[in-house]
Amino acid sequence: ILKDGYLFASDCDTYFSPSDGSLEAVREYVDGLPYDDSVGLFGLHANAKITFERQETNKLLDTVTSIQPAIGGGGGGGSEE
Secondary structure, three states, X not given: OOOOOOEOOOOOOOOEOOXXXXXXXXXXXXXXXXXXXXXXXXXXXXXXHHXXXXXXHHHHHHXXXXXXXXXXXXXXXXXXX
């Protein structure tokens, strides 16, 4: 880890140990990192990301459907004529 250019993920070269430098250089490096981490960074298979995204989607849909108001169907009211 202490060597410049040490790769943290085996599946991409985005995550590496930056060289010694100023605080501003480190901030620029961190700002340049992607928002979505590579699964290889954590030693996982690519299918792990698919499984995670499916679980998150199911949680979201469960939450959305649980907070919807229960809307009853029309029902049985006849006209007053």
